[in-house]
Structure formats: structure tokens, C-alpha cells
Amino acid sequence: MRIERFTFNPFQENTYLLIASDGSCAIVDPGCYGQYECDALSKYIESNGLRTERLLHTHCHLDHMFGNRYIAERYNLTPEHHPLETDILSAAVETGMRFGLPVDASPEGNPCLLDGIFVQLGDLQLEILHTPGHSPGSVCFYHSESGQLIGGDVLFRESIGRSDLPGGNHQVLLKSIRDRLFTLPENTVVFPGHGESTTIGYEIRNNPFLQ
Numbered sequence: 058m059r060i061e062r063f064t065f066n067p068f069q070e071n072t073y074l075l076i077a078s079d080g081s082c083a084i085v086d087p088g089c090y091g092q093y094e095c096d097a098l099s100k101y102i103e104s105n106g107l108r109t110e111r112l113l114h115t116h117c118h119l120d121h122m123f124g125n126r127y128i129a130e131r132y133n134l135t136p137e138h139h140p141l142e143t144d145i146l147s148a149a150v151e152t153g154m155r156f157g158l159p160v161d162a163s164p165e166g167n168p169c170l171l172d173g174i175f176v177q178l179g180d181l182q183l184e185i186l187h188t189p190g191h192s193p194g195s196v197c198f199y200h201s202e203s204g205q206l207i208g209g210d211v212l213f214r215e216s217i218g219r220s221d222l223p224g225g226n227h228q229v230l231l232k233s234i235r236d237r238l239f240t241l242p243e244n245t246v247v248f249p250g251h252g253e254s255t256t257i258g259y260e261i262r263n264n265p266f267l268q
Contacts, residue, residue, distance in 0.1 A: 058181050058203045060248060063098055066090035067158070068120035071250055072098065073207055075198070076107060077179025083111040084134075085198065085207055086250060087124030090158075095127045111178060113170070114138040115209025115250060116192040117146040117163075118222070119153055125163035137176075139187065139194030140168035145224070170196050183207075186237050190230025191218035199241070206257075208247045212238055214255035217266045234267060 059076040070088035082102065089095045102109060112134040114121060125136050125146075138146060145152075146166050153160030170176070172187035176198065183198040191210045195218075198207040210218035212234050220227040238247075243258030260267065 058200045058205055060205060060207075061101065062248065063089070063094075063101075065094045065098075066120055066123055069251055070120040071248070071252075072124070073248060074102070074107070075113075075178060075181070075183070075200075075207070077181045079179040080107055081110045081179040082107045083113050083176075083178050083183075084109060084128055084132075085113045086115055086121040086209070087112065087128045088120050088122070089124035089127065095124055098124070098128075099131060109134060111176065112136050113176065113198065114142065114146075114166070115197065115207060115211075116195040117142040117149070117166075118192060118210070119149060119156065119158070119160065121209070121250065122146060122149060122163055123160060125149075126161040129164045136163060136166035137169055138166050139170045139196050141189070141194030141224075142166075142192065143168050143194075145192065145194075170194075172196070188233035188237050190220055190226050190228075190233045192222070193224040195233075197238070199245075204242060204245045206238070206241065206245050206247050208238070208249045210250040212247055212255075212260060212264075213249045213252050215260070215264055216252075217264070218250075231267065239267075 065088040109132040
């Protein structure tokens, strides 16, 4: 699985393209805000001849869905997310107003990303791991064959996601990391929703929130 990262919007969110060997790709957490950022993502997709087949969400906080309407309409895709993220996605416009950030309402999503199922993308199978705590329906996408994990805002390099937002829970977040992520192979590379990548082994040994 090839992964391309784009850092977008005032929150410096990481949007990912997951690319299979046949050129099919999934867009994960389209945080592109404004036409310039949306065009940058589309230009990469189209100039590389990629076929966009899925629009996936680790969770539906504002900074991870700014580009939903643009992407859904341009590529005829439906946002996919965990059922517990439905209300958060629906409230995006109102949430944006509280931050002073105009937001295009997202198309209605498909709450199909359940724990333990696999998402098919070309010849790739991505396992869904439900990892609540930052957001009730936070999920990670795990590709065991390549040892790569798209982690959303659950685990960062030497840090963890915030748990003070509505639906967040600090103890639940720590349990998700210990029980669902720290049980993965230590060489698993974690691609987080903000900041640089890390590995499971590095965080087991160095993350101050989990010692």
C-alpha cells in the first residue's frame, strides 16, 4: 500500500491517499479547506491517473471533513464512517460557525465502518479497528501486510489525541491505545491525523501518556 500525505487547513490536519497497485485509491479524512487546497488534492489524483473509489473517515471532526462535499461531488463518492460519528458529521456547519469557519454541509454518509470488518481497495484489505476516546466512533485503518496504520487523532508521536471534546473520554482513549494499537506488531508505522508518523514500538517505549 502506497500512502501519500497532504497537510491542510488551519488545524494542520493530515489527509491521506491510500493507493493500491492497480491505481485505485481511497481518500481518508479530506481536510482540504478552500478551493486552493481542494485543487491541490485533485491535481495529484488526476495527474497520477488514480481512480478514487472510497471516501473514508477515521472520525468526523470538523478538520477531517472540510473537503467532504467537494470530494463527494467531484468523484461521486459517499463518505464512509462509524455509526457513532453520524451526528458529528451532521453538525459540521453549526460546529464551523462556533469556530468562525464557514463549512459546506457534508453529503449524508454511510455509517458502515464497523469494528473488525475489512474495507476492500483494489488488492488491499484494510481492517477497521474501533478506537474510541478522542471521538465516540474513531476508527483506525490497519493494513497488516505492509504494517501500516492510518490512526486518525488517537495516537501521535509522543502524544495522544485530546479527550476534552464532546464525546471524548480520557480513560477510554488510553484503553483503546493499549488494547487495540499496542497489541499490533512493534514495527507497525502509524500515520496520524496531525504531525509526523511514528511506530507502535517507539510509542510503547517513549510515549509519556502511556508509561
